[in-house]
Amino acid sequence: MAEEKQSGWRWGVNRWIVLGLIILSVFTSQAYPPLQPHIQLPAENVSGPLFMLLGQPFYLTNTLVATLLADIILLLIGFSFWRSSRKSEGQALKGITGVIEGMVEVLYNLTESTAGKWAKTIFPFFATITLLVLVSNWMELIPGVDSIGVFDEHHIAEEAQCDITTYHVLGMELEAVVGGDSECSAGVVPFVRVASTDLNFTLAIAIFAVAGIQVVGLRAQGMGYLTKFWNTSTLFKVPMFGVIDFGVGLIELVSEFVKVLSFAFRLFGNIFAGSVMLFVIGSLVPVFAQSAFLMLEFFVGAIQAIVFGMLTMIFMSQATISHAHGDDH
Amino acid sequence: MDAEAAILIKEGLKLIGAGLAMIGAVGAGAGIGIVASGAVQAMGRNPDATGTIQTNMILGIAFAESIGIFCLVVALLILFVF
Numbered sequence: 001m002a003e004e005k006q007s008g009w010r011w012g013v014n015r016w017i018v019l020g021l022i023i024l025s026v027f028t029s030q031a032y033p034p035l036q037p038h039i040q041l042p043a044e045n046v047s048g049p050l051f052m053l054l055g056q057p058f059y060l061t062n063t064l065v066a067t068l069l070a071d072i073i074l075l076l077i078g079f080s081f082w083r084s085s086r087k088s089e090g091q092a093l094k095g096i097t098g099v100i101e102g103m104v105e106v107l108y109n110l111t112e113s114t115a116g117k118w119a120k121t122i123f124p125f126f127a128t129i130t131l132l133v134l135v136s137n138w139m140e141l142i143p144g145v146d147s148i149g150v151f152d153e154h155h156i157a158e159e160a161q162c163d164i165t166t167y168h169v170l171g172m173e174l175e176a177v178v179g180g181d182s183e184c185s186a187g188v189v190p191f192v193r194v195a196s197t198d199l200n201f202t203l204a205i206a207i208f209a210v211a212g213i214q215v216v217g218l219r220a221q222g223m224g225y226l227t228k229f230w231n232t233s234t235l236f237k238v239p240m241f242g243v244i245d246f247g248v249g250l251i252e253l254v255s256e257f258v259k260v261l262s263f264a265f266r267l268f269g270n271i272f273a274g275s276v277m278l279f280v281i282g283s284l285v286p287v288f289a290q291s292a293f294l295m296l297e298f299f300v301g302a303i304q305a306i307v308f309g310m311l312t313m314i315f316m317s318q319a320t321i322s323h324a325h326g327d328d329h
Numbered sequence: 330m331d332a333e334a335a336i337l338i339k340e341g342l343k344l345i346g347a348g349l350a351m352i353g354a355v356g357a358g359a360g361i362g363i364v365a366s367g368a369v370q371a372m373g374r375n376p377d378a379t380g381t382i383q384t385n386m387i388l389g390i391a392f393a394e395s396i397g398i399f400c401l402v403v404a405l406l407i408l409f410v411f
Contacts, residue, residue, distance in 0.1 A: 041409050110384070262395055269398035272405065307391040314388070 022288050029286035037279035041272075043198045044189045046150060062149070062190050063198035070135040070195060110310070115317035118220060122316045125212045129205060130309030133267065136195040137301030140275045141294055149190035196271035196304075199264065206263035209312040210256060217319030224322060229253040259315070263308065270304045343411065347404040357397025364389040 046065065049057030077100060084097045093101050107127050112119040139145055195201045217225040227233060231249035235242035274297045282290045368386035372379050 039409055041405070265402050266391065266395040266398050269402040273401050303387065307387065310384070310388065311391070
């Protein structure tokens with residue numbers, strides 16, 4: 001009873017804090033009206049050329065920083081999970097690791113219900129892709145991602161009128177673009193930009209996923225898997241339908257390449273459009289309205305991560321099933 | 330035609346092209362609607378199968394949505410790259 005009362009009291013306080021922050025944001029957005037966002041597709045370099053890769057200078061781009069951050073977060077989660085699972089000694093896990101255990105169990109049950117005995121092979125691909133994409137999708141919800149970065153005046157067009165203030169904090173010179181034309185926000189090269197808004201990231205995962213599908217298919221069926229693409233078994237037995245089967249095999253081959261494109265563009269388009277929407281809403285209605293869209297993007301990020309992983313998993317489990325024998329559909 | 334007018338016309342045509350590219354989203358919207366209506370009807374008839382139907386529904390929605398997303402990507406490319 002006492003606990004319930006206390007939690008009720010705390011909720012009341014939180015409500016007033018939220019209201020106060022909304023009122024505060026009304027005044028701050030009047031003092032510093034938000035800038036029109038500058039939207040650009042390719043990732044930007046946050047460092048000079050680091051080393052030469054195949055004769056091309058290699059830059060550290062801001063989406064690469066986000067990818068590395070997502071990797072570090074996943075490694076930390078994995079490490080804490082490993083440590084607490086060793087400490088718990090067969091008991092139920094507590095705290096964040098318990099949540100992660102539940103999530104992974106849901107994913108594993110999903111794999112097992114679709115893939116059956118191949119679940120142990122397919123699950124690592126599925127879980128890796130889902131978790132990496134999930135972490136990098138949710139990075140767009142963090143304030144400061146996409147907006148804090150290196151200031152570079154060369155990116156701003158010549159004729160733009162910008163209002164730039166320099167602050168001195170702890171001996172560092174911090175420059176903030178506080179007003180001016182929409183071109184001015186191009187001057188900020190963010191340290192971290194959501195990895196999924198870079199086509200390189202999504203294309204890399206898509207190629208990895210589709211290559212993984214072929215690997216799983218070859219492991220499950222041996223060389224017989226390749227008859228899916230080069231189907232000559234019925235070509236001489238039943239001439240008319242044999243030709244059709246052969247053509248279907250070639251279409252299957254094309255569809256593997258289309259899978260790469262559709263995987264890559266689906267994730268990229270969803271998350272890029274989502275972050276553009278967040279920028280635009282944040283600059284049009286700087287007060288409170290973005291919260292609803294942050295919630296929407298939270299769900300879109302989760303659903304896209306699960307869809308990416310689940311499609312990989314379903315294609316993989318389809319690849320383990322032979323179509324040559326007992327084909328009755 | 331002077332150069333300035335040509336640039337302005339190019340900008341305007343880019344916007345029109347991006348808008349036209351998004352017409353394809355009609356199909357994606359209709360597709361998602363059909364998928365969701367079918368799934369809801371199926372859930373109404375067989376509430377026990379809700380879990381399976383939901384996963385398959387989300388997959389179907391993702392496939393239908395991807396066409397709309399391709400349109401969106403084309404529109405974004407027209408707006409911000411070319």
